[in-house]
Amino acid sequence: MVAAMSAIKAWLAEAFLDEGSSRYERVQGFVMVCIFVSVASMVMETVPAFAARHQAWLDAVEVVVVTIFTLEYLVNVWVAPSKRRYILGPWGIIDLLAVLPSLILMLNIGSAEFLGVMRVMRVLRILRVLKLAKVAAHKFNDRQKRGAALMDLQIFLIALFAALTIWSTLAYYAEHATEGSKFTSIPAAMWWGISTLTGTAYGDIYPVTLWGRVVAACTALTGLALFGLLMTVIGEALHSTLFGKRSPGPPP
Numbered sequence: 452m453v454a455a456m457s458a459i460k461a462w463l464a465e466a467f468l469d470e471g472s473s474r475y476e477r478v479q480g481f482v483m484v485c486i487f488v489s490v491a492s493m494v495m496e497t498v499p500a501f502a503a504r505h506q507a508w509l510d511a512v513e514v515v516v517v518t519i520f521t522l523e524y525l526v527n528v529w530v531a532p533s534k535r536r537y538i539l540g541p542w543g544i545i546d547l548l549a550v551l552p553s554l555i556l557m558l559n560i561g562s563a564e565f566l567g568v569m570r571v572m573r574v575l576r577i578l579r580v581l582k583l584a585k586v587a588a589h590k591f592n593d594r595q596k597r598g599a600a601l602m603d604l605q606i607f608l609i610a611l612f613a614a615l616t617i618w619s620t621l622a623y624y625a626e627h628a629t630e631g632s633k634f635t636s637i638p639a640a641m642w643w644g645i646s647t648l649t650g651t652a653y654g655d656i657y658p659v660t661l662w663g664r665v666v667a668a669c670t671a672l673t674g675l676a677l678f679g680l681l682m683t684v685i686g687e688a689l690h691s692t693l694f695g696k697r698s699p700g701p702p703p
Contacts, residue, residue, distance in 0.1 A: 489512075
């Protein structure tokens with residue numbers, strides 16, 4: 452029994468910790484799909500017409516996704532070389548906060564007011580999108596082997612998706628309760644988010660609350676950083692196409 456548990460733990464440790472393993476690649480790919488499904492479900496739940504027709508499906512997706520994320524968290528705790536370091540570290544805290552409000556709602560623990568707060572706190576699930584930053588960092592290590600320009604573009608798209616999702620969701624929750632607000636759903640907020648990130652700012656939708664404006668300022672600054680990165684990627688690709696790859700400089 453002990454030998455079997457040790458073998459299972461070793462298999463899971465390779466799948467969850469060994470970044471050079473094919474099992475790790477498959478597990479991370481599956482987790483990424485679950486993150487996208489979870490985000491899509493959370494986004495569409497804020498569209499009244501869609502939610503009214505498909506609430507049963509949204510509830511089913513909620514149960515499945517929360518179950519998978521909870522199992523992932525427990526496995527990570529089990530196989531972590533230092534359980535305390537994982538649990539109290541940034542990724543462990545993100546993994547826990549992403550599932551805790553939903554678990555409390557499913558178990559129906561606490562008063563009605565507390566459960567109402569937990570329902571709003573499910574927005575913390577968007578923190579799972581930050582896991583994509585971990586994927587981007589892993590991809591960055593392979594950029595020379597797989598093609599620097601292509602990998603840089605993938606990293607940019609991952610960062611853009613993460614920024615758009617997080618800031619648009621926060622803007623929606625900051626603004627949607629305001630009378631006459633045009634932040635009627637997260638997809639509507641995403642239109643504002645993409646225009647703010649790109650610096651176009653059409654002015655057809657804009658935040659009016661204090662927290663909404665704080666989110667808008669952070670979104671605009673994030674857009675400057677993202678498109679500074681994009682210009683670097685495009686510049687390097689053009690230089691490589693026109694003049695060939697840059698040769699390494701002389702050793703210091």
